[in-house]
Amino acid sequence: LDLLVNPSTRQVSDVAHRIVAVGSRSKDSAQKFVDSVWNEAGVKEGKKQVKLYGSYDELLADKDVDCIYIGTPHSHHYANAHAALSAGKNVLCEKSLVVNAAQAKALIDLARSKDLFFMEAVWTRYQPFAYKLEEVLKSGKIGEVRGVQAELCVDFGPTAKKNPDHRLINPVLAGGALLDLGPYPWTQLALVLLGEHKASTEPLPVPKVVSSMTKTTSGVDASVVAAIEFAQADGRIVHGTLTTAQDRQTAHSRCSLIQGSLGYIEVAFPTYRPRSLTYYRWANEGDLGDPTVKPVESETFEFEPRPGGIWGFAWEADEVARCIRDGRKESDRMPLRETLLMMQVFDEIRKQGNFTYPPELETLELK
C-alpha cells in the first residue's frame, strides 16, 4: 500500500515507486492481493498495468522488475532470496532475514558476488522516530548512555486460537517470538548501542549474550529475555536487555527505556512503529536517585502514525529506491553486517534455549 501513496505526502520528491508485478503461488492470489491493496489505498490508476504471476519464478524472469520485496514466512526467506539474487534481482527481504546466521552469511556473500542491492526490511530504522531518537541521544540531553531495555511482546493467543497452524506459532514456518518480534527490540538496542551504522564488509564483533527462553505447546519460543553486552567506543561495556514474547503484551506507555547519566528516554509502544518518545533531563548526575528532585527539562515527541495513509513502510522503500538509483548495494542505516550480527545473537539465544527449527529450515541446501 505504501508504494501507492504519493511520496510528496511525506515531503519526498527525489524518488518514486512503481509496482511492476506481483508474484504469488497462484495467479488468483496475486490478483486478490493487488485488488485488496489498490482498494485499501483508494487508488484507481496503475492497477491494470501490474503483471500478475502465478509463480515466483515467472516474477524473477521479468526484466522490468528492478527490486523484489520478499514478504513470505521466515521459513521461505532463504530460498526465496537466494532465487531472487541468483536471478540478478535487487532484494528487500522481510525480517527476520533468514533462520540462522549461516544462511544470512551465504545470502550476503551471494548479493556481494553479484553486485546487487540487498537489505533486511527493518522499517523502523527509517521511521521519523528513529531519527529523532538519535538526535536526542546526540544532543547529550540524557548524558552518557548507561543501559537500554528494549521490548516487544505481542499476545499471539487470539491468532493461534483462530488458526493453530498460523506462521507465528508454527515451527515448520519458522514461527516464534524471537524471529518475528525480536528484530524490533534488537534493532532498537543496536541503534542506540552499536555506535556507527555503516555498510562495510568488516564484520562486527559478536557480543556476549546470556538469555532465557520459554516455549509454546506448538514447540516454538514463547518468550525470550536476553542480556547483551555492547562494547562502547570509549571501552565501557553497556548492557542492553532484549525482551520479546508472544504470550503477553508490552505496556502501551513504554517499549524501550534508555538510561543515561543525566536522565532517560522512554519510547512508547509499539516497537515496530513507536507513537512517541519522551526524554527527561536532570541538572546534575546523582539527582535522578533523589525522588524529590524534579527533572529540569523534559519533552515528548509525537509521531503521526500514518501520514498520507501509509503504514510506515514507505520510508524504507524510499531508501531502497535511493540506493538503487545511486548504485549503492547496501544501506548505511541498515547495513548487512548488522543483520548478520542480529542473526548471530539470535543463534546464540536459540542455542542457550536449546531450540532449533526442523533441519530442512536450518540448512544451506536448496531443494
Ligand SMILES: NC(=O)C1=CN([C@@H]2O[C@H](COP(=O)(O)OP(=O)(O)OC[C@H]3O[C@@H](n4cnc5c(N)ncnc54)[C@H](OP(=O)(O)O)[C@@H]3O)[C@@H](O)[C@H]2O)C=CC1
Ligand atoms: N514489517 C512488518 O510490520 C511486518 C512484517 N512481517 C513479516 O513479513 C513476512 C510475512 O508475514 P505475513 O505477511 O504475516 O505472512 P503470511 O502468512 O500472511 O504469508 C505471506 C505470503 O507468503 C506466502 N506464503 C504463505 N504461507 C506460505 C507457505 N506455507 N509456503 C510458501 N509461501 C507461503 C503467501 O503468498 P502467496 O500465496 O501469494 O504466494 C502469503 O500471502 C514475515 O517475514 C514477517 O516477519 C509481517 C507482518 C508485519
Ligand SMILES: O=C1OC[C@@H](O)[C@H](O)[C@H]1O
Ligand atoms: O513485523 C511484525 O510487526 C507486527 C507484529 O504484530 C507482527 O507479528 C510482526 O510480523
